[in-house]
Amino acid sequence: MTKIIQISDTHLVKEGCLVSKTLETAASLKNLVGRISKIKLEVGSIDAIIVSGDISDDGTAESYQRFKSILSSLELPIFLVPGNHDVRSIFRSEFLSAGYLPKAGKLNWHKKVGEIHIIGLDTLIEGQGGGELDGDTLKFLESTLEKLGNAPTLLMLHHPPFKSGIEFMDAIGLHTGRESLGDILSSYCGELIVVCGHIHTNIITRLRGHTVISAPSTCSSFVYNIHNDAPVEVLKQEGGLILHDWSEGFKSIQIEAMRGEALFPF
Numbered sequence: 254m255t256k257i258i259q260i261s262d263t264h265l266v267k268e269g270c271l272v273s274k275t276l277e278t279a280a281s282l283k284n285l286v287g288r289i290s291k292i293k294l295e296v297g298s299i300d301a302i303i304v305s306g307d308i309s310d311d312g313t314a315e316s317y318q319r320f321k322s323i324l325s326s327l328e329l330p331i332f333l334v335p336g337n338h339d340v341r342s343i344f345r346s347e348f349l350s351a352g353y354l355p356k357a358g359k360l361n362w363h364k365k366v367g368e369i370h371i372i373g374l375d376t377l378i379e380g381q382g383g384g385e386l387d388g389d390t391l392k393f394l395e396s397t398l399e400k401l402g403n404a405p406t407l408l409m410l411h412h413p414p415f416k417s418g419i420e421f422m423d424a425i426g427l428h429t430g431r432e433s434l435g436d437i438l439s440s441y442c443g444e445l446i447v448v449c450g451h452i453h454t455n456i457i458t459r460l461r462g463h464t465v466i467s468a469p470s471t472c473s474s475f476v477y478n479i480h481n482d483a484p485v486e487v488l489k490q491e492g493g494l495i496l497h498d499w500s501e502g503f504k505s506i507q508i509e510a511m512r513g514e515a516l517f518p519f
């Protein structure tokens with residue numbers, strides 16, 4: 254049994270700054286860490302935390318240091334991929350000491366955690382909202398999957414490999430490499446789930462025979478409005494986190510932020 258908690262889009266900033274002039278994203282993350290401590294009591298030991306990008310909102314070293322400081326009390330291994338708000342060079346220098354990131358190039362990585370393999374892919378195009386899976390990243394994925402012998406695998410990237418329906422987010426979606434990703438995944442016969450972030454909304458879909466799940470953000474969400482003229486507005490929402498549990502197959506459980514405080518006999 255292997256248990257991984259996925260969080261996403263923490264959007265941390267320098268001390269004293271707010272996101273969208275409103276959101277205290279560090280406070281939201283601190284609340285989440287408190288919840289994870291409680292969840293650990295309810296579900297038993299957790300093997301790792303994974304974070305599907307936009308760790309920082311402003312790309313500063315201070316924002317990454319705040320992230321590390323807030324999560325340190327959990328004493329768990331943490332694995333991250335960059336999102337469009339992250340800055341690759343600063344991200345690398347702040348997290349390189351964890352030992353799983355490459356020293357140069359795209360931040361693609363592979364790590365075995367418990368009984369599953371986790372692969373992180375870098376979709377960041379620096380300075381742009383949209384993402385890409387470039388040739389090197391696709392080759393990295395293909396060669397890594399070839400070595401795994403169809404073992405259970407969790408594949409993480411920031412930009413969803415599907416259209417969400419939220420127009421202004423799809424406009425900054427995964428513009429390049431989506432078809433090739435599908436081609437590579439279609440030949441993988443093992444249990445594999447794809448997890449992502451970016452759209453601050455939990456959507457479950459399929460890609461060439463594999464389940465794909467986007468995680469909510471730790472701090473904000475959008476109204477699910479599929480009209481072209483939907484207002485580009487953000488909602489404060491300390492979203493749920495997703496527990497990915499491997500035992501004889503993957504189960505992914507969204508644990509909500511707001512739960513009734515009182516317990517009643519069932």
Ligand SMILES: [Fe+2]
Nearest residue numbers: 307336337451
């Ligand atoms: Fe993003």
